[in-house]
Amino acid sequence: MNFLLPPDQWAMLFGGLRTTILLFAIAWIGAFALALILVIVRATDYRVCRWSVDAFVAYHRNVPLLVQVMFWYFAMPELLPEGIRFWLYDHNAEFCLAAIALALGSAAYQAEDIRSGLRAIPGTQFEAARALGCTYMETMRFIVVPQALRISLPPLVGRALLLFKNTSIAMAIGVAELTYRTREIENLTFNTFTIFGIATVLYLLGTFSLMAFGSWLERRATPGRKERHHA
Amino acid sequence: MTQSVIVRFDKVNKWYGQHQVLHDVSLEVKKGEVVVVCGPSGSGKSTLIRTINALEPIGNGSLTLDGIAVHAKGTDLNKLRQSVGFVFQQFNLFPHMSVLDNVTFAPIRIQKRSRAEAETLARDLLARVGLAEKAGSFPGFLSGGQQQRVAIARALALQPPVILFDEPTSALDPEMVGEVLQVMKALARDGMTMICVTHEMGFAREVGDRVIFMDQGRVVVDTTPDLFFDAPDHPRVKRFLSDVRGEH
Ligand SMILES: Nc1ncnc2c1ncn2[C@@H]1O[C@H](COP(=O)(O)OP(=O)(O)OP(=O)(O)O)[C@@H](O)[C@H]1O
Ligand SMILES: [Mg+2]
Numbered sequence: 001m002n003f004l005l006p007p008d009q010w011a012m013l014f015g016g017l018r019t020t021i022l023l024f025a026i027a028w029i030g031a032f033a034l035a036l037i038l039v040i041v042r043a044t045d046y047r048v049c050r051w052s053v054d055a056f057v058a059y060h061r062n063v064p065l066l067v068q069v070m071f072w073y074f075a076m077p078e079l080l081p082e083g084i085r086f087w088l089y090d091h092n093a094e095f096c097l098a099a100i101a102l103a104l105g106s107a108a109y110q111a112e113d114i115r116s117g118l119r120a121i122p123g124t125q126f127e128a129a130r131a132l133g134c135t136y137m138e139t140m141r142f143i144v145v146p147q148a149l150r151i152s153l154p155p156l157v158g159r160a161l162l163l164f165k166n167t168s169i170a171m172a173i174g175v176a177e178l179t180y181r182t183r184e185i186e187n188l189t190f191n192t193f194t195i196f197g198i199a200t201v202l203y204l205l206g207t208f209s210l211m212a213f214g215s216w217l218e219r220r221a222t223p224g225r226k227e228r229h230h231a
Numbered sequence: 232m233t234q235s236v237i238v239r240f241d242k243v244n245k246w247y248g249q250h251q252v253l254h255d256v257s258l259e260v261k262k263g264e265v266v267v268v269c270g271p272s273g274s275g276k277s278t279l280i281r282t283i284n285a286l287e288p289i290g291n292g293s294l295t296l297d298g299i300a301v302h303a304k305g306t307d308l309n310k311l312r313q314s315v316g317f318v319f320q321q322f323n324l325f326p327h328m329s330v331l332d333n334v335t336f337a338p339i340r341i342q343k344r345s346r347a348e349a350e351t352l353a354r355d356l357l358a359r360v361g362l363a364e365k366a367g368s369f370p371g372f373l374s375g376g377q378q379q380r381v382a383i384a385r386a387l388a389l390q391p392p393v394i395l396f397d398e399p400t401s402a403l404d405p406e407m408v409g410e411v412l413q414v415m416k417a418l419a420r421d422g423m424t425m426i427c428v429t430h431e432m433g434f435a436r437e438v439g440d441r442v443i444f445m446d447q448g449r450v451v452v453d454t455t456p457d458l459f460f461d462a463p464d465h466p467r468v469k470r471f472l473s474d475v476r477g478e479h
Contacts, residue, residue, distance in 0.1 A: 224369030
């Protein structure tokens with residue numbers, strides 16, 4: 001098959017796409033888990049906790065992502081114990097450090113989204129649950145968090161799209177993801193228009209799938225979505 | 232006939248900062264009694280009933296529910312709250328759950344009863360409040376009156392010996408007040424112990440056993456509905472009654 005590009009270049013591109021997807025998936029899972037932790041830590045009564053989370057969020061919102069990624073790649077390994085450093089260099093350090101930097105950056109934003117969802121739940125919901133005999137944890141689990149996540153869903157989908165696109169920044173430290181491979185093939189062949197066109201389509205396929213998944217989730221999470229059709 | 236006391240306030244005081252909102256409140260509610268609490272805005276009615284299930288802490292004094300000291304250290308509040316229903320002015324249904332799930336939530340999640348058992352009970356309760364056909368609906372699709380009736384069914388689902396109402400009809404459009412009062416009256420006639428903060432005089436007269444009038448954090452009058460409405464002897468009650476009647 002020689003459609004638009006020779007097979008070996010398609011293979012390179014798809015290898016890049018695979019790395020992009022993997023980087024996105026790992027960074028997203030890490031970011032979401034960390035965001036939940038940040039929200040919980042931020043909700044405690046200790047000033048130190050609140051300040052640390054706020055500082056974390058402020059750093060990641062105010063420093064360019066490219067700088068954050070480079071910082072992790074060029075500066076952080078110096079601070080790591082030798083054992084971990086060598087392990088990293090043996091295990092695709094670029095990929096690991098890019099994933100960490102991307103995850104931390106996205107976590108800061110996701111934590112803010114989840115927090116504003118939680119804030120949107122009126123205290124009366126809390127009271128209604130307590131009046132039925134729910135513990136604090138039961139109230140959070142069954143009443144507050146499900147409603148808060150529903151509210152946070154649209155901004156969280158937006159963050160996921162952003163993270164997917166931002167994986168391209170990892171090329172700056174040599175991660176062989178989709179944009180990196182695209183540039184590589186372009187340098188080789190000067191087939192600029194075709195190769196960037198293909199890359200664009202591949203990114204769009206990714207973001208459109210995410211958007212479709214997001215709106216499916218939103219529809220599922222809307223109370224009474226079935227009734228609306230009858231109404 | 233000896234009626235057992237189910238709620239007892241003994242010299243209860245409560246402050247918000249410097250401001251005293253409950254003053255030496257002492258009163259008893261017996262099993263099966265329907266007690267109506269009224270009084271001007273800010274007199275402490277909500278505070279009074281919210282201390283019964285410890286949604287509000289008290290300053291000092293003692294408050295027992297079914298013999299249990301509500302505000303004592305070591306009282307398991309989550310357990311205690313299962314034995315007292317609470318109906319809010321603003322309904323406070325859980326908007327992300329269907330009507331049926333609102334009613335089965337506490338029996339299943341808190342009391343760990345089986346879903347089948349909880350659903351049978353919930354459908355029975357929804358029929359009692361006249362909303363059997365709304366089991367699958369979501370709160371956002373119901374009128375205020377319907378939501379409040381669901382809230383009553385939800386409060387009853389734990390089969391509590393006593394149920395508290397904080398102005399259950401004041402957030403409703405006038406044409407929906409009747410349907411909620413009807414449900415409450417039926418409950419009262421079934422022998423439910425009820426403490427209701429309400430200004431619905433018809434309700435108090437028809438099913439009330441006692442009326443408690445509060446003013447500035449004190450229980451000023453504790454009497455029968457007939458005496459309260461027909462022969463008020465307290466100047467504040469007279470003024471209050473003419474205000475309430477004037478509104479209509
Ligand atoms: N969280 C609070 N902090 C400070 N003061 C409060 C608080 N809640 C109520 N109060 C005050 O306590 C007093 C009693 O309030 P409460 O809500 O019990 O009155 P109420 O009789 O229910 O009035 P209403 O008819 O308006 O509902 C009022 O003076 C009110 O301003
Ligand atoms: Mg009140």
